[in-house]
Amino acid sequence: MSMIEFHNVEKYYGDFHALKNINLTIEKGETVVLIGPSGSGKSTLIRTVNGLERIEQGQLIVNGFDLADKKTDMNRTRKNVGMVFQHFNLYNNKSVLENIMLAPRVVLGRPEDENKKLAMELLEQVGLVDKAESMPSMLSGGQKQRIAIARSLAMKPQCILFDEPTSALDPEMIDDVLNVMKNIARDSDMTMLVVTHEMGFAREVGDRVIFMADGEILEDDVKEEFFDGQPSNERARQFLSKIIKH
Numbered sequence: 001m002s003m004i005e006f007h008n009v010e011k012y013y014g015d016f017h018a019l020k021n022i023n024l025t026i027e028k029g030e031t032v033v034l035i036g037p038s039g040s041g042k043s044t045l046i047r048t049v050n051g052l053e054r055i056e057q058g059q060l061i062v063n064g065f066d067l068a069d070k071k072t073d074m075n076r077t078r079k080n081v082g083m084v085f086q087h088f089n090l091y092n093n094k095s096v097l098e099n100i101m102l103a104p105r106v107v108l109g110r111p112e113d114e115n116k117k118l119a120m121e122l123l124e125q126v127g128l129v130d131k132a133e134s135m136p137s138m139l140s141g142g143q144k145q146r147i148a149i150a151r152s153l154a155m156k157p158q159c160i161l162f163d164e165p166t167s168a169l170d171p172e173m174i175d176d177v178l179n180v181m182k183n184i185a186r187d188s189d190m191t192m193l194v195v196t197h198e199m200g201f202a203r204e205v206g207d208r209v210i211f212m213a214d215g216e217i218l219e220d221d222v223k224e225e226f227f228d229g230q231p232s233n234e235r236a237r238q239f240l241s242k243i244i245k246h
């Protein structure tokens with residue numbers, strides 16, 4: 001069974017056609033990078049995978065559950081699908097440790113000692129053990145994002161969605177976050193779907209690169225084909241030459 005399957009998916013915002021005939025299969029353990037110009041539908045696509053956006057037509061199967069089916073229990077589906085946002089979305093009135101422990105405690109009922117042990121291990125993994133008792137307001141953007149990643153991992157999801165995780169960060173923070181993501185891609189069998197403009201990340205750890213424009217997927221290539229060959233789509237070629245130049 002694949003992790004994510006889009007079959008002829010359509011999504012509208014009122015009259016605006018945001019996703020057009022999306023067909024896409026992502027296998028378990030794959031790291032897929034989604035790129036494209038602003039407004040092309042990348043966020044919309046990624047947000048359909050954990051039900052933050054509902055689809056109007058077609059079929060979207062995530063870990064065996066059909067998200068277009070109103071009877072599907074979205075809470076159950078979401079347990080398996082983590083998400084990391086551009087703006088971190090930490091709970092500002094809770095400590096770093098509490099941010100990481102909250103969902104596993106409430107949603108999974110994980111026992112407190114086991115929950116804390118895993119949270120500390122994850123803090124170690126993202127290099128922030130010394131911040132366990134800090135409040136989010138005391139952290140830099142890069143540190144907040146690494147905590148947001150640890151919080152997502154604490155649910156032990158099978159799939160994790162990243163929506164421009166480094167776009168809101170100062171340049172010197174970006175590598176710390178990308179390195180955490182690279183380690184996850186290398187060391188875990190988690191499926192990762194990543195919207196990013198960081199082509200170094202895509203080249204290094206992506207398995208596939210998908211290019212979207214105007215709500216459509218115009219390219220879906222293994223990364224060697226995308227970067228070392230030339231994307232066959234003209235718009236993808238232009239986009240790539242523009243972002244690689246900058």
Ligand SMILES: Nc1ncnc2c1ncn2[C@@H]1O[C@H](COP(=O)(O)OP(=O)(O)OP(=O)(O)O)[C@@H](O)[C@H]1O
Nearest residue numbers: 013014016018036037038039040041042043044045
């Ligand atoms: N809730 C909404 N209501 C109406 N239109 C929306 C809504 N969300 C997104 N859109 C529109 O859908 C289109 C796709 O938006 P989306 O955020 O998915 O693009 P994107 O490729 O992620 O862009 P960016 O790189 O700028 O984040 C845009 O034209 C946007 O204005």
